[in-house]
Amino acid sequence: MVVANNPHLNACAIVGIGATEFSRNSGRSELTLATEAAVAAAADAGVAVSDIDGMVRCDMDFVQHNALADALGLPNLSFWSDVGVGGGAPAAMVGQAVAAIMSGQASTVLVYRALNGRTGARYGQGDGQGAEGGGGGSYLEYFSPYGLNTPGQMWSMLARRHMVEFGTTSEHLAHIAMTCRENANANPLAQMHGRPMTMDDYLASPMLTDPLRLFDYCIETDGAVALIVTSLERARDLPQPPAVIRAVAQGVQAGMQPGIAFPSMMRASLTTMPSAPTAARLYARAGMTPADIDVAQFYDCFTMTALIQLEDYGFCAKGEGGPFAASGAIRRGGSIPINTAGGHLSEGYLHGVNHILEGVRQIRGTSTSQVEGAEVSLVTSGLPIATSAMILTKGVL
Amino acid sequence: MVVANNPHLNACAIVGIGATEFSRNSGRSELTLATEAAVAAAADAGVAVSDIDGMVRCDMDFVQHNALADALGLPNLSFWSDVGVGGGAPAAMVGQAVAAIMSGQASTVLVYRALNGRTGARYGQGDGQGAEGGGGGSYLEYFSPYGLNTPGQMWSMLARRHMVEFGTTSEHLAHIAMTCRENANANPLAQMHGRPMTMDDYLASPMLTDPLRLFDYCIETDGAVALIVTSLERARDLPQPPAVIRAVAQGVQAGMQPGIAFPSMMRASLTTMPSAPTAARLYARAGMTPADIDVAQFYDCFTMTALIQLEDYGFCAKGEGGPFAASGAIRRGGSIPINTAGGHLSEGYLHGVNHILEGVRQIRGTSTSQVEGAEVSLVTSGLPIATSAMILTKGVL
Numbered sequence: 001m002v003v004a005n006n007p008h009l010n011a012c013a014i015v016g017i018g019a020t021e022f023s024r025n026s027g028r029s030e031l032t033l034a035t036e037a038a039v040a041a042a043a044d045a046g047v048a049v050s051d052i053d054g055m056v057r058c059d060m061d062f063v064q065h066n067a068l069a070d071a072l073g074l075p076n077l078s079f080w081s082d083v084g085v086g087g088g089a090p091a092a093m094v095g096q097a098v099a100a101i102m103s104g105q106a107s108t109v110l111v112y113r114a115l116n117g118r119t120g121a122r123y124g125q126g127d128g129q130g131a132e133g134g135g136g137g138s139y140l141e142y143f144s145p146y147g148l149n150t151p152g153q154m155w156s157m158l159a160r161r162h163m164v165e166f167g168t169t170s171e172h173l174a175h176i177a178m179t180c181r182e183n184a185n186a187n188p189l190a191q192m193h194g195r196p197m198t199m200d201d202y203l204a205s206p207m208l209t210d211p212l213r214l215f216d217y218c219i220e221t222d223g224a225v226a227l228i229v230t231s232l233e234r235a236r237d238l239p240q241p242p243a244v245i246r247a248v249a250q251g252v253q254a255g256m257q258p259g260i261a262f263p264s265m266m267r268a269s270l271t272t273m274p275s276a277p278t279a280a281r282l283y284a285r286a287g288m289t290p291a292d293i294d295v296a297q298f299y300d301c302f303t304m305t306a307l308i309q310l311e312d313y314g315f316c317a318k319g320e321g322g323p324f325a326a327s328g329a330i331r332r333g334g335s336i337p338i339n340t341a342g343g344h345l346s347e348g349y350l351h352g353v354n355h356i357l358e359g360v361r362q363i364r365g366t367s368t369s370q371v372e373g374a375e376v377s378l379v380t381s382g383l384p385i386a387t388s389a390m391i392l393t394k395g396v397l
Numbered sequence: 398m399v400v401a402n403n404p405h406l407n408a409c410a411i412v413g414i415g416a417t418e419f420s421r422n423s424g425r426s427e428l429t430l431a432t433e434a435a436v437a438a439a440a441d442a443g444v445a446v447s448d449i450d451g452m453v454r455c456d457m458d459f460v461q462h463n464a465l466a467d468a469l470g471l472p473n474l475s476f477w478s479d480v481g482v483g484g485g486a487p488a489a490m491v492g493q494a495v496a497a498i499m500s501g502q503a504s505t506v507l508v509y510r511a512l513n514g515r516t517g518a519r520y521g522q523g524d525g526q527g528a529e530g531g532g533g534g535s536y537l538e539y540f541s542p543y544g545l546n547t548p549g550q551m552w553s554m555l556a557r558r559h560m561v562e563f564g565t566t567s568e569h570l571a572h573i574a575m576t577c578r579e580n581a582n583a584n585p586l587a588q589m590h591g592r593p594m595t596m597d598d599y600l601a602s603p604m605l606t607d608p609l610r611l612f613d614y615c616i617e618t619d620g621a622v623a624l625i626v627t628s629l630e631r632a633r634d635l636p637q638p639p640a641v642i643r644a645v646a647q648g649v650q651a652g653m654q655p656g657i658a659f660p661s662m663m664r665a666s667l668t669t670m671p672s673a674p675t676a677a678r679l680y681a682r683a684g685m686t687p688a689d690i691d692v693a694q695f696y697d698c699f700t701m702t703a704l705i706q707l708e709d710y711g712f713c714a715k716g717e718g719g720p721f722a723a724s725g726a727i728r729r730g731g732s733i734p735i736n737t738a739g740g741h742l743s744e745g746y747l748h749g750v751n752h753i754l755e756g757v758r759q760i761r762g763t764s765t766s767q768v769e770g771a772e773v774s775l776v777t778s779g780l781p782i783a784t785s786a787m788i789l790t791k792g793v794l
Contacts (some may be wrong), residue, residue, distance in 0.1 A: 007438035007501040059456075059479055066649060066782060067481070076674060077649045080783075081493060082456055087461070097477060099496030104404040104682070105647070204734060229433070248504070252463060252474045277473060386477075 003287035013235035013242035016045020016228035026222035033224035034114035053154030054106025059084030076262040079106035085380035090352035092388035095248035097229035114224035137372035156209035173242035176303040184342030194344035218344035227311030251278030290314035297355035299382035400684035410632035410639035413442020413625035417746030423619035428623035431511035450504025456481030476503035487749035489785035490643035493494035494626035507773035510750035511621035569719030573700040581739025589743035643684035648675030672709035687711035694752035696779035737766035
């Protein structure tokens with residue numbers, strides 16, 4: 001393993017994870033959800049809530065740091081920050097925690113995401129996104145008049161292009177959805193637990209944004225998740241087996257455009273994502289290759305998002321994501337099991353952060369679709385605009 | 398000098414600064430302004446724009462990272478993040494850059510702030526702030542129905558309380574405003590250059606939010622500023638004398654409340670700010686005391702903000718900020734010259750980030766109100782909600 005210059009190699013670990021239930025109607029505010037998840041994460045880590053001295057927030061979270069600090073009764077935070085854009089942020093949020101700890105700005109950092117994604121502000125409605133582009137100009141103003149507004153619409157164009165260029169089919173996409181559903185059916189806490197999905201079910205689901213069907217879309221979730229990051233040195237004194245943070249990386253792609261609007265059509269290629277440069281950076285920092293990865297949680301706002309990342313993270317060649325998914329390689333027992341808690345497609349959509357919790361469970365050996373002997377766990381956060389990713393290991397490898 | 402555990406001590410430096418003109422009508426977008434300032438900062442640093450691989454943004458900036466990266470032609474950012482809240486962020490933004498560099502996530506980090514504060518979204522209008530509290534709940538909903546909306550209104554209550562408790566007077570506040578104006582008159586680039594202010598001028602200015610007059614308010618500015626942070630090791634090969642980052646700190650205060658809304662009335666004390674815990678943390682990390690500081694740039698959205706910080710940062714006892722300001726101690730030649738470019742009150746309001754540029758100029762010896770032999774430069778970012786601060790030094794002390 002040849003590690004590129006990576007000062008954060010094995011410096012920190014995820015030592016606690018916590019979550020609320022994932023539902024379609026939480027019946028309480030995002031702040032209450034975030035508070036519950038944070039308390040659970042601290043308890044899991046074996047640290048006092050009052051030990052938390054740093055906080056990292058996703059830029060799209062409705063819960064501000066100081067609201068949560070106030071709810072948790074933290075009088076003396078020494079570090080807080082945000083990362084975006086949205087679902088591209090989660091692994092970078094952990095990267096922020098690592099950076100805060102290494103630079104001495106905090107010792108015990110809470111990373112959280114709370115979302116009433118069903119009963120609160122529902123994503124994918126196409127409204128309000130323009131404002132995110134702000135004074136920098138949102139390209140959405142060029143798309144919206146033509147009705148091109150929502151992530152589903154944008155991703156449909158990426159999916160269609162992948163089909164045109166590489167012969168990818170709906171059946172290929174179905175295998176991503178069915179794998180996630182299969183894992184959700186092993187996970188009693190998944191929203192789609194108890195609802196098996198067959199190929200016929202998938203093909204019968206309503207076409208929403210051709211070629212993407214309902215079952216190509218992630219689900220809408222009310223809930224919150226949280227995790228605790230600390231130094232590896234301190235992690236060794238805590239009760240849980242530490243998920244050692246071997247490397248984190250963020251990445252963008254030349255020609256990306258302003259804001260949260262998805263101007264993915266304005267890039268040189270529609271069939272790759274910033275996950276390609278992110279992957280290269282991550283593997284260099286980790287001194288690893290795809291062959292070293294035992295299990296992966298891919299950001300899956302849509303089936304197509306996960307499919308493209310199978311290619312961008314090097315598990316198959318560009319264009320071969322469809323047949324690769326259909327081969328069974330991504331199922332439990334396959335060469336690279338993915339989204340073992342059910343993913344955004346079937347566990348819940350906590351905007352990438354629940355994937356980190358599952359990445360940690362795989363290291364601990366407590367997943368409901370545990371990959372036997374898993375020692376290296378990949379977690380990605382991905383959008384066509386910007387991505388991040390991390391590699392967690394069982395102990396220091 | 399006894400330095401508390403501070404891994405970032407002298408690890409990085411500010412090596413480049415850049416700014417547009419400060420005006421009341423820039424005639425161009427925030428993105429254009431940010432781009433100009435970033436290019437100027439890179440040129441000043443002696444680095445290629447394409448060397449920039451990290452970016453830190455204030456959470457309230459209208460310019461998104463990827464908009465600016467696109468404008469600058471940066472194809473491969475490896476780090477980006479946000480910090481808030483608003484004017485409490487700037488020193489923390491530099492802290493982010495330091496953390497990114499130390500953890501190996503970036504090597505050359507751009508910190509920027511662009512604002513059409515006069516011709517664009519004007520602050521202090523009392524509209525739109527509620528949204529920031531989001532699902533966490535904004536306390537503004539309890540204040541707004543009574544007409545308590547704007548920062549000026551909030552600060553008037555802090556100022557009145559300080560007057561009641563400590564006998565602070567309008568004339569005391571005037572000395573903060575006049576000191577800033579005096580410095581602006583030495584700085585040809587300050588918005589208020591060429592407009593001297595006497596005590597009579599101050600007292601004749603309109604009472605806006607009793608006891609705060611027009612001249613207690615910062616000015617509205619269109620403009621942008623940017624700076625480049627890199628490792629000290631690399632800084633030594635660059636043309637400018639590096640402003641070594643000795644310590645950064647963020648801080649909040651028990652009982653702070655959600656979001657950007659200013660619920661400063663709901664705290665135990667109205668006459669101190671989170672600058673008190675921030676100062677304690679900063680001095681411990683730097684191994685310094687107020688006596689070591691040669692020159693300070695205090696966040697001055699209002700005169701009262703700077704006055705409280707004179708106390709919280711230990712330059713005088715609590716309650717004595719008024720007489721201390723009136724003594725001349727804060728003027729050039731005094732014991733602790735402040736806001737030597739003119740401050741937000743008279744140079745321009747770039748939301749705290751222009752203060753960092755002036756802090757660097759004092760280290761370089763290029764301020765228009767240069768403190769002779771200045772070796773230690775304090776820069777603060779401050780709100781009643783959350784603050785940050787940093788100490789820069791001339792070389793490694």
